[in-house]
Amino acid sequence: MLGAVRRQGLAQALRACAPRSISARATPQVLRWQRPSAAAFPFASRSIYSSPYLRHAASGSGAAAQAQVEESLEETQDRITEFEDLAARQLVSPKIINNITKGMNIKTMTEVQSLTINETLKGDDVLAQAKTGTGKTIAFLIPVMQNILKDRSLERRNHGRSTPTDIRAIVISPTRELAEQIAVEARKLVANTGVVIQTAVGGTQKREGLRRIQYQGCHVLIGTPGRLNDILSDPSSGVKAPKLSAFVLDEADRLLDDGFAPAIEEIQTLLPDPMKVDRQTLMFSATVPREVMRMVRRTMKPNFKFVKTVPDDEVPTHMSVPQKAVYINGLENGLPAVLEIAKNYMEKQKQDTNLRPFKAIVYFNSTAQVSVAYESFTELRNDPNDPRSGHPLGRTRLYEIHSRLTQKRRTQCADFFRKSTSAILFSSDVTARGMDFPDVTHVIQVGVPRDRETYIHRLGRTARANKTGEGWILLHEGEESAYREKIGDLPIKEDTSVSSAGVNMSRENQQLPETAAETLSQIGAAMKLIPYKTKSDSYRAQLGTLPSVISSRRHMIKILNDLARFGYGLREPPVISPVLARKMNLDRVPGVNIGHEDPEDDGDARAVSRFGRDSRSGRSDFGDRRFGRDGFTRRPSRSDRAPWEGRGRINNDFANDRRMR
DNA sequence: AAAAAAT
Incomplete structure (x- = not known):
């Protein structure tokens, strides 16, 4: 019972943050994983509304608590959970899947991966609230890489080599080490596919990094806000993203904290107009505070999906x-x-x-x-x-x-x-x-x-x-x-x-x-x-x-x-x-x-x-x-x-x- | 004087 009220609170919160003019059809869908048998954990679901925004919205929604929540159980049922199946159904390139199942020796998806991949592969914008340590990096890298690989023009251009204006995806992380960690993972994922991954983080020689991008080209640029902004705003760098097809914010709550927001907004002004060059925006965030919601509303398509991968009855780590x-x-x-x-x-x-x-x-x-x-x-x-x-x-x-x-x-x-x-x-x-x-x-x-x-x-x-x-x-x-x-x-x-x-x-x-x-x-x-x-x-x-x-x-x-x-x-x-x-x-x-x-x-x-x-x-x-x-x-x-x-x-x-x- | 992050 309590769970139901909580669910409604969440849906409310999400509706409240969508612009009023948006029709019911455009209301973001809430997808949620249901644990098959609800084990009785003493601390179940305590953390789910740990975000001040959602907690507030949830507690203030008493009167409207009757509202039905959209819950797509059908999608839950035929959701793909094996990496193999992504290739079998021709959703993801067999090369990528091979790198995962053979190269990295991972067969079954985590909940986060399964829930988000099933959504992101459709091309929708996704805000994912995910616990850390659950494989979310792979979860957002797969659709990003798949989008790049399916663009055949990549192979013909420049004799199969990439150029510094080839950037298809930008991934922003709050710390340098995390950016490097994501890049390492990304390189494993696209081994032998010709996709070029580059990093742009502070504390390294800017010139050296630029030379690498100029020489090897770049399809996916992963970095921290300061250096990314620096490189993209420098016209002499020759690094541009006119064909950007994906924009990812990892640890979005952290990124939208004080200090980072100006750099991120500036980066966005340097990217092509999303109304002209279609792109997929993905955000991962442990919590969903007001700033994150504001950024979601400003940058995501109105029909964005909210994927909540902290199941109601799963005990979060800190519990x-x-x-x-x-x-x-x-x-x-x-x-x-x-x-x-x-x-x-x-x-x-x-x-x-x-x-x-x-x-x-x-x-x-x-x-x-x-x-x-x-x-x-x-x-x-x-x-x-x-x-x-x-x-x-x-x-x-x-x-x-x-x-x-x-x-x-x-x-x-x-x-x-x-x-x-x-x-x-x-x-x-x-x-x-x-x-x-x-x-x-x-x-x-x-x-x-x-x-x-x-x-x-x-x-x-x-x-x-x-x-x-x-x-x-x-x-x-x-x-x-x-x-x-x-x-x-x-x-x-x-x-x-x-x-x-x-x-x-x-x-x-x-x-x-x-x-x-x-x-x-x-x-x-x-x-x-x-x-x-x-x-x-x-x-x-x-x-x-x-x-x-x-x-x-x-x-x-x-x-x-x-x-x-x-x-x-x-x-x-x-x-x-x-x-x-x-x-x-x-x-x-x-x-x-x-x-x-x-x-x-x-x-x-x-x-x-x-x-x-x-x-x-x-x-x-x-x-x-x-x-x-x-x-x-x-x-x-x-x-x-x-x-x-x-x-x-x-x-x-x-x-x-x-x-x- | 207090994490992080561009030089």
């Missing part, structure tokens, strides 16, 4: 994957907790060979935090005093990826991680959407993500292709309210198995469980080996991300200073420029270190090298500012060793302070 929340005592407990989660799993995996090798993505909200994590994990040693003692995670490979790396490094890391059996990828949200890394067993999110969608997309990197996986999120109690607000309704269970998470790292001489003590000292030692700038950048970066999560400035500075001191091992908080301090209303907050530059001598607590020699001496020209209830209460003295090493001395007033925030 079925086991998810755990770990409360950390301070932000400084974050990396120890990550390390311990890894160790615990690897220990279990030794006992139980059925468990897959540990392969994790660890997400942070800023690039600088990613670097701190990656660099410190690289420096880990079993025995911090002996560089030869081996890494606590054994042969687990470590990678980092974010926008501040060169494109070459990014691509390399993505490739390496994809191929690794046991690895950790420290990542910003570059990889949050669409990226397909096989066999990821863990997604660990450090801190509350910027929004609900981000959480769900990150989590979607695991449990792909019918595999299992688990999600973890590490939370400071100061983040609790933001956490509950954003994702409090998801099935995330509190987990208390991570012993180093709850340790108060400001206290010395504590009796700690062995695993916690070991983990904390390993991280603490590794942290001393990484550059000061990496840490101070991370501190400042979090001044940018935390205010949306923690409302009190005082509290924020307090926990950041704890991180600087007990996590990063710094003697004093990194400087904040006077301008920034004023802008953020921090000038009167205790513990804020207002200054101009990072100290020349590093400001590190005590850069103890692996060989045990002190390599830096202290400096204290920060005056009285340091002497407040700010986490840096004590004048730096002989020992700045981390308290859990048992020899440090810290101010107990301050330690008590931690309890009464």
Whole structure:
């Protein structure tokens, strides 16, 4: 019953967004997959109206809830589900099908593929709402390629070679890696057909890319908004798409977010008038917010199809994957907790060979935090005093990826991680959407993500292709309210198995469980080996991300200073420029270190090298500012060793302070 | 000072 109301709500939403003048006949059809037997899942259909637009439309449609929904069951019944059949019915070139069934060894379509391919092959415009990791790339590539192959003029022109004005399809993706990933897939699909695939993404040599297009030609151009716009708007590039027959937006919701829309609109003005040169527009989107609907209405034919491939009764990933929340005592407990989660799993995996090798993505909200994590994990040693003692995670490979790396490094890391059996990828949200890394067993999110969608997309990197996986999120109690607000309704269970998470790292001489003590000292030692700038950048970066999560400035500075001191091992908080301090209303907050530059001598607590020699001496020209209830209460003295090493001395007033925030 | 993305 509830399901029926929901269905009607959806149809309503779609009608509401179609222009009024459009006749009933032109109302977009809603196609929906029905699970044969409705299994009773506790969380069924919760995610279906996760988009604000549809949720709103659905809830406001009470009076009209009687309306019938168009549901084409006939089409559901004789829908093609085997790739072979597409060739047998002469819908798709046997070459393409052969590449799929033999080359890629895929026989049966996923639900997304089956539902969308059956529609797109008819030539209609399609908006598909699809869960990630369900083969949607192939789903939109097949009709695009088929359209290109069936144009016989391709073969005659230019002695069978392509030219830079031959572009038949443009595919836009929100990240460079995703564009490359789509191109790789596309090339497999059209192997030995003569169709030329090219990419246009930032961070690469524009001239080199252009030369490749000029020399090899291009039928399908896959890229990111900026570079695509750059190339198409540059008349001297000679790259044009006068015969464009397909236009695809992957991750449309993301693409229509702030920032991308202007570039995409500009690209559209550079394409031929769709009224004169007929083209098929396809959009894939995990959610269907207002912006996506607006773009659909502006660019798609009035009879576009809406294909919803999240079945009513299928449990979406973020409802079925086991998810755990770990409360950390301070932000400084974050990396120890990550390390311990890894160790615990690897220990279990030794006992139980059925468990897959540990392969994790660890997400942070800023690039600088990613670097701190990656660099410190690289420096880990079993025995911090002996560089030869081996890494606590054994042969687990470590990678980092974010926008501040060169494109070459990014691509390399993505490739390496994809191929690794046991690895950790420290990542910003570059990889949050669409990226397909096989066999990821863990997604660990450090801190509350910027929004609900981000959480769900990150989590979607695991449990792909019918595999299992688990999600973890590490939370400071100061983040609790933001956490509950954003994702409090998801099935995330509190987990208390991570012993180093709850340790108060400001206290010395504590009796700690062995695993916690070991983990904390390993991280603490590794942290001393990484550059000061990496840490101070991370501190400042979090001044940018935390205010949306923690409302009190005082509290924020307090926990950041704890991180600087007990996590990063710094003697004093990194400087904040006077301008920034004023802008953020921090000038009167205790513990804020207002200054101009990072100290020349590093400001590190005590850069103890692996060989045990002190390599830096202290400096204290920060005056009285340091002497407040700010986490840096004590004048730096002989020992700045981390308290859990048992020899440090810290101010107990301050330690008590931690309890009464 | 806070993902991403054109130079």
